Amino acid sequence: MRRIAVITGSRGEYGYIRPIIKLIENDPDLDYELIVTNMHLLPDFGSSYREIEKDNLRISQKIPMTLAGYTNVTMAKSLAVFMLSITDTFERIKPDFILLAGDRGEQLISAIVGAHMNIPVAHIQAGELSGNVDGMSRHAITKFAHIHFASNVDASERLLKMGEEKFRVKLVGAPQLDEFRQGFFTSPEEIYYKFHLTPEEPLILLVQHPVTEESWNSGMQMEETLKAISRLKMQTLLVYPNNDAGSVMIQKSIEKHRKQFIHVERNLKREDYAGLMNVANIIVGNSSSALLEAPSFELPAVNIGRRQIGRLQGINVINVEHDSEKIEAAILKGLSKEFKQAVKGMENPYGDGDASQKIVDILKNVEIDQHLLNKTLTY
Amino acid sequence: MDKNKMLKYTINEEFPILDAMSLIEENEHRSLIVLGDDDVVVGTISDGDIRKAILRGELLSTKIRNVMNLNFIFLKESNIDEANRIFAKSRIFLIPVLDEDNKIIDLIESY
Numbered sequence: 001m002r003r004i005a006v007i008t009g010s011r012g013e014y015g016y017i018r019p020i021i022k023l024i025e026n027d028p029d030l031d032y033e034l035i036v037t038n039m040h041l042l043p044d045f046g047s048s049y050r051e052i053e054k055d056n057l058r059i060s061q062k063i064p065m066t067l068a069g070y071t072n073v074t075m076a077k078s079l080a081v082f083m084l085s086i087t088d089t090f091e092r093i094k095p096d097f098i099l100l101a102g103d104r105g106e107q108l109i110s111a112i113v114g115a116h117m118n119i120p121v122a123h124i125q126a127g128e129l130s131g132n133v134d135g136m137s138r139h140a141i142t143k144f145a146h147i148h149f150a151s152n153v154d155a156s157e158r159l160l161k162m163g164e165e166k167f168r169v170k171l172v173g174a175p176q177l178d179e180f181r182q183g184f185f186t187s188p189e190e191i192y193y194k195f196h197l198t199p200e201e202p203l204i205l206l207v208q209h210p211v212t213e214e215s216w217n218s219g220m221q222m223e224e225t226l227k228a229i230s231r232l233k234m235q236t237l238l239v240y241p242n243n244d245a246g247s248v249m250i251q252k253s254i255e256k257h258r259k260q261f262i263h264v265e266r267n268l269k270r271e272d273y274a275g276l277m278n279v280a281n282i283i284v285g286n287s288s289s290a291l292l293e294a295p296s297f298e299l300p301a302v303n304i305g306r307r308q309i310g311r312l313q314g315i316n317v318i319n320v321e322h323d324s325e326k327i328e329a330a331i332l333k334g335l336s337k338e339f340k341q342a343v344k345g346m347e348n349p350y351g352d353g354d355a356s357q358k359i360v361d362i363l364k365n366v367e368i369d370q371h372l373l374n375k376t377l378t379y
Numbered sequence: 380m381d382k383n384k385m386l387k388y389t390i391n392e393e394f395p396i397l398d399a400m401s402l403i404e405e406n407e408h409r410s411l412i413v414l415g416d417d418d419v420v421v422g423t424i425s426d427g428d429i430r431k432a433i434l435r436g437e438l439l440s441t442k443i444r445n446v447m448n449l450n451f452i453f454l455k456e457s458n459i460d461e462a463n464r465i466f467a468k469s470r471i472f473l474i475p476v477l478d479e480d481n482k483i484i485d486l487i488e489s490y
Contacts, residue, residue: 043432043435043436043437043445043446044445047435047436050435196450251444252415252416255392255415255416255419255421256415256416256417256419258421258481259481260453260455260477260479263450264449264450265449265450266449
């Protein structure tokens with residue numbers, strides 16, 4: 001039986017891996033060891049490991065790693081803490097495969113450690129572009145990983161151009177879309193009730209995270225967005241930012257500029273977040289969900305600033321800088337009848353819903369040998 | 380606004396939850412209005428919020444801002460009748476009255 005170690009540090013990538021773990025659970029030839037770290041263990045961000053427990057998944061190891069402060073310095077130092085612990089955890093668990101997702105620091109560290117310990121590393125959402133230190137981490141993971149799961153053609157071509165061998169690159173689509181395909185999201189009635197929303201009014205879903213290399217400016221950036229929202233005076237559900245450097249400035253900006261029609265949520269369950277995308281009229285901010293998941297709901301998106309720069313986008317995305325007037329105009333455009341018509345029936349460039357099964361099949365069947373473990377850089 | 384009411388029923392978000400507990404113990408209204416900078420109301424905290432926070436592993440030194448309730452009931456003017464209607468149907472004991480910028484201008488307590 002193959003044992004797959006899975007690392008998750010934020011609710012973002014937990015969405016990628018949950019459907020995969022469910023499949024592993026039901027497969028007699030596979031087992032999983034779930035390692036939970038970083039934001040999942042932080043009360044400031046809703047202690048989302050409890051969500052994992054509620055999903056009845058078995059957590060093998062919790063690794064608290066985050067130093068207080070959420071600055072560029074503490075972010076880097078926290079990774080060092082994680083590196084010490086994950087090495088011992090891998091030594092104890094002795095997994096056959098390490099499964100990583102996305103572009104966060106703890107994923108990169110796990111890849112580095114896996115490669116050094118001669119454990120094959122597989123990476124979901126490989127080869128994409130994201131606009132800050134996350135983007136650098138993603139490509140660094142590629143160099144340490146043995147199997148690359150690409151969610152779209154663009155990403156798989158980039159992996160080849162990075163000098164990765166063809167047999168390592170697997171075009172499977174984006175697994176976080178699988179659960180939506182299966183209708184795994186909260187019903188509109190429940191969403192309206194739970195979040196005290198008015199169904200008759202249009203709804204803006206606002207999710208804006210700090211951009212690491214512009215963290216000093218994250219409060220001002222949030223202010224621009226909130227100014228636009230304030231002028232529009234539309235029902236808005238705002239989701240608290242992640243814990244990257246600049247997070248506290250965004251939180252302070254929200255407190256200062258929050259209007260009374262803005263509903264604030266600290267941490268949302270994934271199915272509720274999807275349920276909100278399902279009923280919202282537009283998503284605003286810089287979350288990757290505007291590019292990845294929103295197309296499956298034919299949801300117009302206003303993508304602000306650099307955070308998602310260079311990532312493959314569908315026709316639902318309107319790009320705009322951190323400027324309240326431009327943001328306001330973009331929101332109005334996204335809400336227009338013409339735009340709504342244009343996104344109707346759109347194709348999601350990240351696939352539509354069978355990636356998890358493909359990933360599990362590959363993890364189960366790929367030969368673990370020197371051919372897999374010894375990487376040749378073709379370029 | 381009445382200074383005594385402010386001292387009795389409000390607390391800054393940067394204080395630890397232990398301080399919130401001792402204020403709640405004295406004010407007999409099971410909750411506090413949480414303020415950020417410039418007397419802007421940013422949340423509320425009740426003894427139930429604190430109990431839940433402690434049960435999930437929070438420390439007494441955790442800042443209020445990390446466990447407070449972000450969505451709260453408020454009024455835009457000091458309307459006692461409206462406040463009493465709210466007290467009657469919901470389980471809250473304090474209602475802040477806010478201006479347009481969420482600054483606290485009054486606070487109505489239940490009896």
